Amino acid sequence: MTTPVPAIGQPLDRFDGAEKVRGLAPYAFEHPVEHPVYLFAVQSTIAVGRITAIDCSQASARPGVLAVLTHQNAPRLSTDNGELRTLQSDEVTFRGQIVGGVIAETSEIARDAAGLVRMDYEERPHNVDLRGEVPGHRERLKVPDEVLPIFPMDTSEGDVDAALASAAVRVDSRYSTPWYTHNALEPHTTIACWTGDGFTLRLSTQGVTGIQAAVAGAFRLDPSRVRVISPHVGGAFGSKVYPRADVVLAAMAARLVPGRPVKFALTRQQTFSQTGYRPPTFQRVRLGAGSDGRLVAIEHNAIEQTSKIRQFAEHSTRATPSMYAAPNRRTQQWVAELDVPTPTIMRAPGEASGMFALESAMDELAIACDLDPIELRIRNEPQVHPHFQLPFSSRNLVACLQEGARRFGWEPRDPTPRARRDGGWLIGTGVAAATYPVLRLPGSKATIRVGPDGRYLVLIAAVDIGTGTRTALTQVAADALQVDIEQVDLRLGDSTYPPAAEEGASAGITSWGAAIHEAADQLRQRLTTEHGGTVPADGLEVTADTPDNPYLKQYAMHSFGAQFAEVRVNERTGEIRVPRQLGVFACGRIVNPKTARSQLLGGMTWGLSMALHEQSVLDLRFGHVVNHDLAQYHISSNADVGAIEVHWIEEDDPYVNPMRTKGVGEIGIVGAAAAIANAVYHATGVRIRDLPITLDKLLPGDRPGSEVGG
Amino acid sequence: MRTFRYERSSSVSGAVALLAEAPHGAFLGGGTNLVDLMKLGVAQPDLLVDVRRLVSDRVEELPGGGVRIGAGTPNSECAAHPLVRQRYPMVSQALLSGASGQLRNLATTAGNLLQRTRCPYFQDITTACNKREPGTGCSAIEGHHRDLAILGTSPECVATHPSDLAVALAALDATVRTHGPGGERVISMTELHRLPGPEPQRDTVLQHGELITAIDLPPAPFATRSHFRKVRDRASYAFALVAVAAAIDLADGVVRDVRIALGGVAHKPWRAYRAEELLRGGPADEERFRQAAEAELADARPMPGNAFKVPLARNTLVATLLDLAGGPR
Numbered sequence A: 001m002t003t004p005v006p007a008i009g010q011p012l013d014r015f016d017g018a019e020k021v022r023g024l025a026p027y028a029f030e031h032p033v034e035h036p037v038y039l040f041a042v043q044s045t046i047a048v049g050r051i052t053a054i055d056c057s058q059a060s061a062r063p064g065v066l067a068v069l070t071h072q073n074a075p076r077l078s079t080d081n082g083e084l085r086t087l088q089s090d091e092v093t094f095r096g097q098i099v100g101g102v103i104a105e106t107s108e109i110a111r112d113a114a115g116l117v118r119m120d121y122e123e124r125p126h127n128v129d130l131r132g133e134v135p136g137h138r139e140r141l142k143v144p145d146e147v148l149p150i151f152p153m154d155t156s157e158g159d160v161d162a163a164l165a166s167a168a169v170r171v172d173s174r175y176s177t178p179w180y181t182h183n184a185l186e187p188h189t190t191i192a193c194w195t196g197d198g199f200t201l202r203l204s205t206q207g208v209t210g211i212q213a214a215v216a217g218a219f220r221l222d223p224s225r226v227r228v229i230s231p232h233v234g235g236a237f238g239s240k241v242y243p244r245a246d247v248v249l250a251a252m253a254a255r256l257v258p259g260r261p262v263k264f265a266l267t268r269q270q271t272f273s274q275t276g277y278r279p280p281t282f283q284r285v286r287l288g289a290g291s292d293g294r295l296v297a298i299e300h301n302a303i304e305q306t307s308k309i310r311q312f313a314e315h316s317t318r319a320t321p322s323m324y325a326a327p328n329r330r331t332q333q334w335v336a337e338l339d340v341p342t343p344t345i346m347r348a349p350g351e352a353s354g355m356f357a358l359e360s361a362m363d364e365l366a367i368a369c370d371l372d373p374i375e376l377r378i379r380n381e382p383q384v385h386p387h388f389q390l391p392f393s394s395r396n397l398v399a400c401l402q403e404g405a406r407r408f409g410w411e412p413r414d415p416t417p418r419a420r421r422d423g424g425w426l427i428g429t430g431v432a433a434a435t436y437p438v439l440r441l442p443g444s445k446a447t448i449r450v451g452p453d454g455r456y457l458v459l460i461a462a463v464d465i466g467t468g469t470r471t472a473l474t475q476v477a478a479d480a481l482q483v484d485i486e487q488v489d490l491r492l493g494d495s496t497y498p499p500a501a502e503e504g505a506s507a508g509i510t511s512w513g514a515a516i517h518e519a520a521d522q523l524r525q526r527l528t529t530e531h532g533g534t535v536p537a538d539g540l541e542v543t544a545d546t547p548d549n550p551y552l553k554q555y556a557m558h559s560f561g562a563q564f565a566e567v568r569v570n571e572r573t574g575e576i577r578v579p580r581q582l583g584v585f586a587c588g589r590i591v592n593p594k595t596a597r598s599q600l601l602g603g604m605t606w607g608l609s610m611a612l613h614e615q616s617v618l619d620l621r622f623g624h625v626v627n628h629d630l631a632q633y634h635i636s637s638n639a640d641v642g643a644i645e646v647h648w649i650e651e652d653d654p655y656v657n658p659m660r661t662k663g664v665g666e667i668g669i670v671g672a673a674a675a676i677a678n679a680v681y682h683a684t685g686v687r688i689r690d691l692p693i694t695l696d697k698l699l700p701g702d703r704p705g706s707e708v709g710g
Numbered sequence B: 001m002r003t004f005r006y007e008r009s010s011s012v013s014g015a016v017a018l019l020a021e022a023p024h025g026a027f028l029g030g031g032t033n034l035v036d037l038m039k040l041g042v043a044q045p046d047l048l049v050d051v052r053r054l055v056s057d058r059v060e061e062l063p064g065g066g067v068r069i070g071a072g073t074p075n076s077e078c079a080a081h082p083l084v085r086q087r088y089p090m091v092s093q094a095l096l097s098g099a100s101g102q103l104r105n106l107a108t109t110a111g112n113l114l115q116r117t118r119c120p121y122f123q124d125i126t127t128a129c130n131k132r133e134p135g136t137g138c139s140a141i142e143g144h145h146r147d148l149a150i151l152g153t154s155p156e157c158v159a160t161h162p163s164d165l166a167v168a169l170a171a172l173d174a175t176v177r178t179h180g181p182g183g184e185r186v187i188s189m190t191e192l193h194r195l196p197g198p199e200p201q202r203d204t205v206l207q208h209g210e211l212i213t214a215i216d217l218p219p220a221p222f223a224t225r226s227h228f229r230k231v232r233d234r235a236s237y238a239f240a241l242v243a244v245a246a247a248i249d250l251a252d253g254v255v256r257d258v259r260i261a262l263g264g265v266a267h268k269p270w271r272a273y274r275a276e277e278l279l280r281g282g283p284a285d286e287e288r289f290r291q292a293a294e295a296e297l298a299d300a301r302p303m304p305g306n307a308f309k310v311p312l313a314r315n316t317l318v319a320t321l322l323d324l325a326g327g328p329r
């Protein structure tokens, strides 16, 4: 037998790429179904209160309307997840909460009739203002429950206050990041069908196994009675990890019209209240250092928000204890429970917002110490993980910074602000570090079946949210089986396959890949030991779990990276352009250079968008996001994106998992906004600590209003 | 979306007659604004009269050096037309700075001029808005008004008109040809749109059922030296925070004639007569440009969330004039 060419490392095109660009890959809502009905949600127009009366007469009378769902006639559910208790009572806990649904023969009729449902409310005062929580109201803030058990919410080492008091150089800065909305191109969609004794749900999700369990639990069904299918997902970014009200409403509607598939798609506007968001943060970073830049103290705290129905906390200070050596360190994290929708996971949850603050503060420190910001970071490189006191399984932050500096042309750099200009544009450059932990989510299994024809079928209920997972996992399977990739057929996105953890935390390849790897190992072994290396006539099948990682307690496992940016700021208008971004990452072995590059590129682009454009604007009076569409919620347009270079350092880390991968999904966004903010400072001398960096914050000269009469 | 009738007519007068009998009907151009508003429940016409194939979709030369733009001309075609590009570069630039390629292919000249405000509360039927429902109040004044007006506002409404094209046309003294139930008329572009006053529900002076058939651009030889400068929150695909349309006629460093209109600052394209007046006959230098800009903005009444538009408008106007005058920016 010849050894096949290793599949890992090949820049393979996505297997479903051609189908997708030709429009042939059906997304959930597009799946052809017979005789469907359409569902449209009714949303609350108050933030807090009680529904006192409902008048469905006009809506029900509308020709084509089949049923109107409200809390008065909805099935009672069995769940203590507040997020899934849709239509279970008359209480309203945030504006835009789903309080009803209309089922009709066409989507237009359903939408029109939803507007005819009249609700009377008894309104109570609401509080949606996180800013109002910051000064003074610490007693109302909570320390959130841990998100990942290995990372304690708060950390403390040494005596931060004493070290800061005696430090030669100090930075004490406050930063904020706004409320970000995911805006996946494909909104949350479902086709739900009640089959008499269970559900078939075709939906856009990051975890078919999780949806299956949630729906089965809520409707008191055996999980085998709920089939969840999600072969293609048009973007998710965290918003489709947890089941939410939209899935419950679709399932409830399906119960009312047995045998008829219920089609349900959120409008873009609805996604702003229904699908979660990255919570806004207020952060403070205090750094103390010697005049040589060596840190003696790091303090980072963050306040953010969650809803009153379910706690979700982004761990924004999580990255800080992994970054720099300093004997005295403290991180603290609080959440305020407000009358808002529940936030959720969004790309690099915690690191994206937290590293904006920390890496901006490091830039401020470099300036205060009169040190090059790269040199400052190198001087503070730890020997072991500062918090866990474990060696790193691999750590290449310095290599990323140096390689990036070389490729970017960092030197020679005059650190003086406003030193470079071109016509009416000020030019600056900035750098920031990036990191993301290597995570492995529990609960995945993979089945591999080999037939006498020598073809391998790999089954796992993982999902491909558009990242190329299907392709990359096939590469993993082929190498683990030591066969040619052509012999492997991998299927995912169906809850009838072995269960899988949700897609998230850059852990897909690690969690699912490790299960596939384990199954492949066992299969090869059984083929050799039990069958003399020949596939038996009726084939052979093995199912294996994601194994535990024996090195977890011996090493700290993280990816690192360096982000560089060049910005131009118009001297008269404050307009900002970013002609160049460059990132160098150390993320272990790269399974597929093509799809990995796309992930990192996408992350960096989002970092640009985070730096300059994105923010959900909350109207405090009503409690809703007012700029709830893609015309008003700005994401970077093509014209905003300059040249983006993506590079990685070769890294061979035997401790992270058998594939030696670390994950590439999240780290591309981490630090990108800080690099841009740091470059804006270099260009203009103006330090922007509150994202996004909009032109009004950089308008030169006299402050707005000074020459205005009234 | 409400059920509605869809009609076409083979004649302009037929189309006008159809709407005359339907007080809640509307003309349909490319539909890129109207249909969105119908989905949102903001517009609820019971009749759509499709006029895309009825009015001219051409750009033609007029005797005497002017140009006529058919009301049905797609934004992309108008922007690309050699007569427009050569004689009125800022009209082409204004169009190309708006929306996206796909939208511009569909959107018509008349539809662009009559698009509704982008005020977020106007587009959200769960919030009060005097423009959408007169008398209910204005949610923007005490709410999110970053994009809204600083000039010519009223206590009832502070919306801006979103069209970029309208700004360039107002600077050029274009005229609008219409055909309504009462016959044909010609309206000056600067008078087509209104200030909100106590009646913000009325965007323009058009009567119900009055069809725009064409836009006429008068000859303006010095408009070959014109520029449309749009400042916005991202590099493309965003409405103007501030826009400046300007054309200048220079001789020996002196401004012989000038046309300026501002966008993104008012309920209508804001023709900067006061600045023009101050500039005419004066030196083409930064000092004078700044004085003119400040004079024009002297009556600005910004709100807390859009106060930055005053210095932004001033600086953008100065930069645009300097550009046109060929000096340092």
Ligand SMILES: Cc1cc2nc3c(=O)[nH]c(=O)nc-3n(C[C@H](O)[C@H](O)[C@H](O)COP(=O)(O)OP(=O)(O)OC[C@H]3O[C@@H](n4cnc5c(N)ncnc54)[C@H](O)[C@@H]3O)c2cc1C
Pocket: A630, A631, B026, B027, B028, B029, B030, B031, B032, B033, B034, B035, B051, B055, B071, B072, B075, B097, B098, B099, B100, B103, B106, B107, B108, B109, B110, B111, B112, B113, B114, B115, B116, B162, B163, B164, B165, B210, B211, B212, B213, B237, B238, B239, B240
């Ligand atoms: C996301 C987005 C971004 C955009 N960005 C910009 C931008 O930056 N700058 C900009 O200027 N525009 C922008 N636009 C607006 C776009 O230019 C308008 O949607 C378009 O010009 C409207 O043209 P239409 O032909 O589709 O009009 P329609 O939607 O068909 O009609 C608009 C209005 O005009 C009326 N109407 C149409 N034709 C006639 C006629 N002949 N006579 C009388 N009434 C008529 C209709 O009844 C309706 O009230 C944007 C639009 C979108 C959706």
Ligand code: SF4
Pocket: B117, B119, B120, B121, B122, B128, B129, B130, B131, B132, B137, B138, B139, B140, B141, B148, B156, B157, B158, B159, B200
């Ligand atoms: S500014 Fe005008 S359009 Fe906006 S809410 Fe007020 S009245 Fe309505």
